Amino acid sequence: MPFSRKSFYSIVETAAKWECSLRDIIDCSAGGELTIKTFLRYAETDDGPIAGSVTLSAQDLLAYFHVDGNAGRSLKIYRVGIPAEGSGDDLNWIFVRDEEGGTGVEIDINDIHITGEEFKRFQDKHEIGVVVKEVVRWRTPPAERHDWEGMYRRLCKRIFEIGLPESLNELSIEMQQGFIEASENGDAPDVSTIRKRLQPIWNDLRETA
Template identity: 30%
Template sequence: MALPPRVFFTLFEVSIRWDCSISDVAGWASDGKLRIMTGIGLVRCGDIAVAGTVTLSPMDLLPLFRRGSPSPTEGIIQRILPPDAEDWLIITDPPSGVPVTLADMLIRSDEVFAFEDTHDLGRRSSGGGNNEPPYDWIGMNIALIKRIHNHGLPPTQAELVAEMQDWFSSQTGGLKIPDSRSIRRRVTPIWHELRGDGN
């Protein structure tokens, strides 16, 4: 039995998929071309209780999307747009807002595919015909996000690339390991956004 299609992509996955920076994705979202979403626990916006999936404004979290300089990985949201709502709501409880990390920011897959169709972007995850993609890049993305979430970044990008090569080796018994250049091309946008130095 086939699994249903995926519902969300993370910002990291989208930036790798489109070979762009997370700042670019945030810019397109601020221009209304995409919606960046996350999930929150119960909050109050005046008399209204909100929980679950909400839309975020990238401009409210601008320090997370800096180019060329170190950026924080967590911001505070103080206004949200619940599903089917027309106006932004201000979070009043908790009064300090709700923390959100880059790793928790999502874009619906139907919006990702529609954006690709509109701008004639090839999908990195698709293989030709019925052939499987040569390497499990989606699996590597998940391993990369878990590594950063659980342990942060290593001192150098080269170490991160080596760790991802080790991940491919462990998953395939050493039979299918992409070269370091291919891995680096996918790791670099994430490294650039989290370290801000592009190295």
């Protein structure tokens, strides 16, 4: 099974898969090693409205991603890169406004992504896939069909970096995706089984939130 099989990976998902912090992803992009993008539903510019896939400047975003690995859920972008007409891979950096004409556009941290092609290029260059697979095999209890220990590690990392989602079902689906990506054959427990395991943790965290 190819290690990368998606068209896009959010930086949150990428950080979990590569076992690094969100700040590490942004630092790599700021250093020119990774291209990060987002999808704009709508934005105003001096040359008219734009929508669709745009490139983000990691240097502009560094202040949102703390050295300790934390980051806020929402952030504002003020400029984006779009392909320069007739110039190959060159980009034009333009400033954007929201629908009301306010400076900048609000985006969610989960809307920042890298392409599947970029994901695979980077992990192949740094042999990340090999390391991740070895760690998963070594830590998977032989008596269990699924790597529940791995799920709890992903859960802790998720809560530490971005907190809880809006619902338990959303969290269960996210954890199921982690099983699929960590499994060599794409096998994963069903969402209801995952939800039963997460329910006591979810209840305790919601009571202390």
